[in-house]
Every structure is written in structure tokens, then in C-alpha cells.
Amino acid sequence: MKLYTVPAAPNPTKVMLYIAEREVSGTDMGIEQVRVNTLKGEQNSPEHLQRNPFGALPVLELDDGRYLSESLSIIHFLDEKFADNNMLGSDPIERSFARDLERIVELRIAIPIGRYVHVTNSPFGLPADPKAAAEIEASLPKALGFIEKMLSDGRSLLLGDSVSIADCTLQSGLQFARFGKSEVISDYPNIQAWDQAYRARPAALSVLKF
Numbered sequence: 667m668k669l670y671t672v673p674a675a676p677n678p679t680k681v682m683l684y685i686a687e688r689e690v691s692g693t694d695m696g697i698e699q700v701r702v703n704t705l706k707g708e709q710n711s712p713e714h715l716q717r718n719p720f721g722a723l724p725v726l727e728l729d730d731g732r733y734l735s736e737s738l739s740i741i742h743f744l745d746e747k748f749a750d751n752n753m754l755g756s757d758p759i760e761r762s763f764a765r766d767l768e769r770i771v772e773l774r775i776a777i778p779i780g781r782y783v784h785v786t787n788s789p790f791g792l793p794a795d796p797k798a799a800a801e802i803e804a805s806l807p808k809a810l811g812f813i814e815k816m817l818s819d820g821r822s823l824l825l826g827d828s829v830s831i832a833d834c835t836l837q838s839g840l841q842f843a844r845f846g847k848s849e850v851i852s853d854y855p856n857i858q859a860w861d862q863a864y865r866a867r868p869a870a871l872s873v874l875k876f
């Protein structure tokens with residue numbers, strides 16, 4: 667299989683962190699990672715549009731030549747395909763809580779951070795939009811406060827002591843904030859501590875660039 671991806675972008679990073687975490691814990695998925703340079707617009711090349719007509723990353727090319735083009739679908743596919751020692755586990759309740767928190771983190775933190783970077787300091791050179799930036803600044807504290815409170819019991823990772831897909835997604839969003847020089851967690855000491863600890867993990871060290 668091949669993963670078409672790009673460093674620093676949140677959705678590709680989420681999948682790269684998931685794969686790296688699984689590799690560190692002993693699962694070699696044999697996935698070749700192929701870089702598509704979004705700063706050069708390669709995601710809109712005819713070659714990539716044939717993989718994903720929406721011109722986005724990541725894309726997982728299966729061995730039969732078909733493509734999965736949504737980051738979470740890719741993670742769920744890999745977690746089911748390589749089920750031994752998988753990240754989501756087999757308990758329906760634990761799996762559901764991990765998925766639930768991942769959705770909260772992506773929809774309420776990672777996606778708004780992605781938009782925030784693009785309206786304040788876009789790597790694609792998009793025009794600044796102070797009104798949109800202010801709206802996102804106003805919306806983020808509710809979700810960040812929720813995570814801050816969750817971490818206040820001293821747990822090392824978002825769902826306890828085992829890494830989850832929510833950790834991968836939160837770090838992918840926070841890396842993009844660092845890439846875009848957006849300070850989003852300075853008022854949240856528990857999230858800062860989580861961030862430092864997560865970034866020291868071997869999987870994170872092998873994936874993160876910022």
C-alpha cells in the first residue's frame with residue numbers, strides 16, 4: 667500500500683502519527699509514504715486528481731489499486747486490517763469513546779485551528795480574514811477548556827495511559843498551529859504538558875516537523 671501525504675498538514679499528519687504509533691508498538695504495515703507537495707500545488711495535478719478528485723491528502727492506495735481518501739476512514743481501515751494489538755481495541759464501548767473524542771477534537775479544535783492558520787498566516791498565501799480569525803478565537807476556548815479539564819486528573823494521554831486516535835488528531839492540529847505560528851494553548855497548562863509529553867514519544871519524533 668502507498669500513503670500519499672505531506673508533512674505538517676493536519677489530516678495527513680493524523681494518519682502518519684497513527685501509523686508511526688502502530689509501528690513503534692510492533693506492527694509493520696509495509697506502507698510506502700509518497701510526498702505530494704501541496705506548497706507546489708501537486709494535490710491538484712492530474713495524477714493526484716485521479717487518486718482523489720477533491721485534490722486533498724491523505725490518500726491511501728490499496729494493493730488492488732483503489733483509493734481511500736478520508737483520513738479517519740484510512741485509520742479505521744488500518745486498525746481493522748492490522749487488528750492485532752490495534753489502537754482502537756476490541757471493546758465496543760472503549761472504541762466508541764475513542765472515536766467520540768477524536769471527532770470532538772477534530773471538529774472543534776483541529777479544523778478550526780486549520781482555518782485559523784489559513785486566515786492569519788496561510789502557507790498557501792490566502793488573504794487574511796480578521797473577522798473569521800476573531801470568530802475562531804472566540805470558539806476555541808470551549809473545546810480547549812473541555813480538554814484541559816479532562817487532563818486535570820493527571821492522565822498522561824487523552825483517554826488514560828494508552829495512546830488513542832484522539833491524541834493523534836490533537837497533535838496534528840497543534841503542530842499545524844506551530845507551523846502557522848499561532849499560539850493557541852498558552853492559557854492551558856494541562857494541554858501544554860500533554861503536548862510536551864506527546865511530542866517526546868518516539869512516534870511523534872519520527873513524524874512531526876514543527
Ligand SMILES: N[C@@H](CCC(=O)N[C@@H](CS)C(=O)NCC(=O)O)C(=O)O
Nearest residue numbers: 675676677722723724735736737738
Ligand atoms: N476530510 C479530509 C480532509 C482532507 C484535507 O482537507 N486535506 C488537506 C490537508 S490537511 C489538503 O489536502 N489540502 C489541500 C487543498 O485543499 O488544496 C480528511 O480528513 O482526510
